[in-house]
Amino acid sequence: xxxxxxxxxLMALVFALTMNLGAQTDVAEELMKEAHLNNFYAADDGLAExxxxxxxxxxxxxxxxxxxxxxxxxxxxxQKYYTYFHKPYDVxxxxxxxxxxxxxxxxxxxxVPSVDLVKRISADDKGSSFVxxxxxxxxxxxxHWSDDTHKILEEKEYNGMxxxxxxxxxxxxxGVFSKKITYIDKEHMLPIREEYYxxxxxxxxxxxAEKIEVIEDIPTVTVRKMENVKKDQYTIVEFSSIDYNVGxxxxxxxxxxxxxxxxxxxx
Numbered sequence: 001x002x003x004x005x006x007x008x009x010l011m012a013l014v015f016a017l018t019m020n021l022g023a024q025t026d027v028a029e030e031l032m033k034e035a036h037l038n039n040f041y042a043a044d045d046g047l048a049e050x051x052x053x054x055x056x057x058x059x060x061x062x063x064x065x066x067x068x069x070x071x072x073x074x075x076x077x078x079q080k081y082y083t084y085f086h087k088p089y090d091v092x093x094x095x096x097x098x099x100x101x102x103x104x105x106x107x108x109x110x111x112v113p114s115v116d117l118v119k120r121i122s123a124d125d126k127g128s129s130f131v132x133x134x135x136x137x138x139x140x141x142x143x144h145w146s147d148d149t150h151k152i153l154e155e156k157e158y159n160g161m162x163x164x165x166x167x168x169x170x171x172x173x174x175g176v177f178s179k180k181i182t183y184i185d186k187e188h189m190l191p192i193r194e195e196y197y198x199x200x201x202x203x204x205x206x207x208x209a210e211k212i213e214v215i216e217d218i219p220t221v222t223v224r225k226m227e228n229v230k231k232d233q234y235t236i237v238e239f240s241s242i243d244y245n246v247g248x249x250x251x252x253x254x255x256x257x258x259x260x261x262x263x264x265x266x267x
Contacts, residue, residue, distance in 0.1 A: 028150035028166050035184045035191050037076055040142040042218045043244035045071040047165050047265050054133050057232040063088065065130055065159060067266045071248045077102060080253035081141060084261045091131070096260045098137075102144035106137075111258035125184055127176030134205065134226040137263050147171060153181070158193070163188045176247040177204070188212060188219035203229050210236070 034199035052064040064088040071080050074105035083096040095111040108121045148168040155164055164184045170177070178201065194207040210224035220242060227234040252262050 015178045017254060023153055025149065028152045028261070029145060031152070031164055031184055031189075032145040032148075032150050032166060032182065033076070034189050035182070036142055036145050038189050038219065039191060039221065041072050041075050041079070042220065043216075045069075045246060045248040046241070046242065046244045047246055047248065048164065048239045049241040050237060052119065052131070052133060052238075053236045055234055055236070062132070064091070064133075069248055069252065069262075069265055071250060071253065073250070076144075079141060080250070082253055084266050085131075085248060090128070095261065096131075097258060098141060100141045106141075108137075109255060109258060113259075116259075118255055133237075134233060135174065136232075139207070139226065147175070148180070149214060158183055161192065163192065185209075185212075190219060205229060206239070215242050 010184055023150070035114065047067065047069045047087040050066050050068055052062075052066070054062040056062075065081050066085040068084075069082040073079065079100045081096075081100065085091045085094045085096075093113040097109045099107040106126075106171075109118060110121050111118050116198045126143075127136045129135075130137050148170050150168050153165045153167050155162070157163070159164075163186060166182045166184065168182060169181045170179075177196040179197045180200045181193075181195040181197075182191050185192045190209060190212065191207075192209040192212075193241050194206040196207075198204050206229060208225045208227075209219070209221040209223075210225050211229065213220055213222045215222075220239070222239045222242070224237045224239075225234060226237075237263050246265070248265065251257075252265075
């Protein structure tokens with residue numbers, strides 16, 4: 001084979017490989033998009049009661065009980081969250097609200113009843129702990145699929161389920177992890193395991209969907225766990241009294257309702 005023919009063959013091979021990798025990336029992104037929408041944008045709105053248990057390395061437990069409301073202004077786009085704490089005593093009646101825009105900085109407000117104060121809080125650190133748990137603020141409302149580059153690593157059986165295994169790498173350097181490995185259940189198209197790695201390539205945290213239930217025809221993760229591998233501790237979050245499409249209105253997600261929770265939804 002002469003040099004010219006070899007060069008043409010090599011170029012054709014490189015082109016074919018490049019096209020194949022591009023197609024794989026597109027498929028991986030579509031899978032991550034579908035899983036994200038199913039996990040965070042189920043129905044047009046929703047409410048739930050939440051029990052959170054934080055367990056440290058010594059086995060000591062701390063509990064949080066709160067109600068959560070959500071409304072989606074557009075699928076995959078702007079969302080608003082309202083969280084009202086019932087227990088423990090030191091956070092009772094505390095209210096937290098988020099206006100989430102995947103393409104802009106989140107807006108966050110906190111009402112502290114002990115001093116009757118509404119304050120704006122910084123949204124710069126998405127990786128900071130949510131109310132002292134092993135979940136971050138970004139974990140609660142979800143990281144948009146377009147923030148990362150994705151590729152399919154493999155398809156296999158995991159815990160009796162057929163899954164896609166996808167690697168995600170942040171497009172920007174200010175991400176809260178260096179890479180994430182996601183296991184997506186093919187049946188429900190929900191993420192059932194996520195592994196978060198730091199800049200050194202060490203595993204830091206592991207998310208797992210402990211229980212999936214079909215509620216109003218919507219597959220829903222009702223028990224979630226986040227393990228902090230580095231600190232040897234974990235947080236369990238259990239959702240109950242879940243209801244979808246209840247007619248939550250946009251005006252609830254304003255400063256007025258931070259001090260006066262909507263009693264038609266929060267008891």
